Amino acid sequence: MRARAAxxxxxxxxxxxxxxxxxxxxxxxxxEDVAAEAGVSVPTVLRAYGSRAQLIELALEKxxxxxxxxxxxxxxxxxxxSVSAWFDHYEKFGDVVVRNLADESDPAVAxxxxxxxxxxxxxxxxxxxxxxDAVPDExxxxxxxxxxxxxxxxxWKLLRRDMGRSRADAEATVTLMIESLLEGV
Numbered sequence: 791m792r793a794r795a796a797x798x799x800x801x802x803x804x805x806x807x808x809x810x811x812x813x814x815x816x817x818x819x820x821x822e823d824v825a826a827e828a829g830v831s832v833p834t835v836l837r838a839y840g841s842r843a844q845l846i847e848l849a850l851e852k853x854x855x856x857x858x859x860x861x862x863x864x865x866x867x868x869x870x871x872s873v874s875a876w877f878d879h880y881e882k883f884g885d886v887v888v889r890n891l892a893d894e895s896d897p898a899v900a901x902x903x904x905x906x907x908x909x910x911x912x913x914x915x916x917x918x919x920x921x922x923d924a925v926p927d928e929x930x931x932x933x934x935x936x937x938x939x940x941x942x943x944x945x946w947k948l949l950r951r952d953m954g955r956s957r958a959d960a961e962a963t964v965t966l967m968i969e970s971l972l973e974g975v
Contacts, residue, residue: 800838802828807849812886815893816846843898850902857883863913867920869972873941873965877957880946887943914938921972933971940967 806827810819821842825832839845857879864871880887887906894903914937925933939945941964949960 796838799828799830799834803830803835803838803845804848804852807845808852811846811849811853815889816850816899817893817896819846819849821845847898850898853886854902854905857887864917866917869918869921869968870961870965872917873961873968876941876964877946877961880943880950881957884943884946884950888947891943910942911938914941918968918972936971937968940964940971 803824806824807819810823810827821832821835824845825835828835835845839848864875890899890903890906893899911934915934918937918941919934922930922933922937945964945967946960949955949963950957955963
């Protein structure tokens with residue numbers, strides 16, 4: 791009975807940390823806030839996870855798992871489907887990703903950001919690569935770089951957050967940029 795209650799408390803603490811990471815920079819997630827959100831004391835948080843660093847590391851893993859599981863993979867070469875899937879992902883996680891990018895000078899966050907960049911590039915190559923098969927090898931890397939930029943979270947942020955475009959208008963803009971790049975090569 792006691793072990794079950796302890797595990798339930800651990801889960802509440804971890805869920806609270808994950809929730810806070812969704813709305814704050816990693817460096818702004820305080821143990822006091824995690825404890826309050828979980829309905830426990832700071833010593834309870836520390837007993838459950840040992841340190842703030844260990845708790846945040848586990849919470850970031852959970853956030854990354856959720857992010858990876860959410861990204862739909864339409865048929866490779868389907869520009870509109872790919873853009874829609876990226877926007878589904880960004881609408882749910884884009885603000886968190888942008889906050890992590892702002893916090894990437896933190897040595898604990900930097901590898902996570904780098905992993906995200908690598909995954910993003912691979913995803914762009916997988917989804918849009920079939921549309922660039924006719925591109926000469928010497929231009930393919932440049933085209934891929936351009937497509938990675940167009941499909942980046944910052945492009946979503948500019949259109950949706952900074953310019954206030956509707957999702958439909960933002961998706962149409964990104965689709966236009968991708969199609970223009972693919973047709974112009």
